[in-house]
Amino acid sequence: MAGVAVEVLGQASGYAERPSRLAGAVVWTNVPAAGARPVLPDGCMDLLWSEGRLLVAGPDTRAHDPGDTPARWVGVRFFPGTAPALLGVPAHELRDRRVELADLWPAAVVRRLRGRIDAAPDPAAALEEVALWRAAEADPPDPLTARIVAALDAGRPVAATADELGLGVRQLHRRSRDAFGYGPKTLARVLRLQRVLASARAGVPLAETALRAGFADQAHLARDVRGLAGMPLGRLLGARG
Template sequence: MYEEWSSRVPGAVVWTRTAQGAGVLYPVLPDGCMDLLWTSGRLLVAGPDTRAHQAGEVPGTSWAGVRFPPGTGPALLGVPAYELRDRRVALADLWPGAETRRLTELLDEAEEPAAALEAVALRRAADADPPDPALRAVVDALDAGHSVAVTARSVGLGARQLHRRSLAAFGYGPKTLARVLRLQRALALARTGMPYSEVALAAGCADQPHLARELRELAGTTLGDYVAAANRETPQPSGSSTTA
């Protein structure tokens, strides 16, 4: 079962997940974000993904996480996003060992580990530099469907500058970020019950076959399989249905 709610860290999301029994697990799909993760005895960081991550947890394993919005994780976690692309690494590899041991013990003993993890993120956010407004504008422009060229001009950056800054902030270049954001738009629309042909156009794909190719390349699944897996772990939005 998966649950999430808005964090007190601006733009972030706090989430919890308990691995269910045998069967196909709900995959973690690319979203442009970085996460601070806790599971019993371990603190980790999830870097930005370019493909589906199948966690393969033992049934009953509990997780808590704080998901930082695109471009904000590196300042809070202290590492460029490209160094963690498609990786899960121990927090002790990034922060001092004594600090991570203390935090791990604190979270293991916490009555609500998700709240304790959010408190860690809040303290880091208070000490970190504020998010770069230009990078926030890049995310907004790409998520609105603007081209990379138009986005670069809108924030006053050349193509090479935008690519270099995107690697550090998002883990990959702006073209990949645009694809990931479009994927997330499609996934959200699909769970409302919108027919998949309409999902493709509304998300910014040329047609349904284009969306299907993007799902295979970025998520390793089909839209129908994603919706079925998501609905097994989280309640389906009321009044929704699926259309193949």
């Protein structure tokens, strides 16, 4: 699913990811180069560890600047819509934010977890264990979230998605804000951005990519991509390596 794939631009070869034992999640590690390019919206939320800190990356509506200071990062990227049940907070409260985990969970619990990860020979595996532990303790996510993602990622209109799920448009919007951090129209744009990038990088001509993604034309595609990514599509496509 496109929304799970990370879009970290301009990173050195220190980025790696693997599927998590937590359904739909990805475990990743990264040591970005100084001046690394922004992280693009992908519909996901992440549990992060970096140099003794535990944080949560909320859902982005715009490109996130990681800053100029190189640091080691590990993360668990949750399938879209599943993190709020684990974290115990609606996604919209974390939209476009990076917050300390201790702001969401009891400080003593976070200190204990942080100590385990700091001491672990493989912080990524230790962070994954935290996510698995929390998933076992928490209520399951809204069962409709995966269906919402699937419908919007397939290009279904918002009204048609609501009808298929037996929801009113306002109900779909409320559930989407809680699960994804924003309404279904924004989620659809974010997922479409990921499809566009995957298609263009696979060598599909931009005019055809625009048509497949449901844009009126290539200029419409370019405006929407720039609005989400903060840079032209051509720069995004040339940012790898």
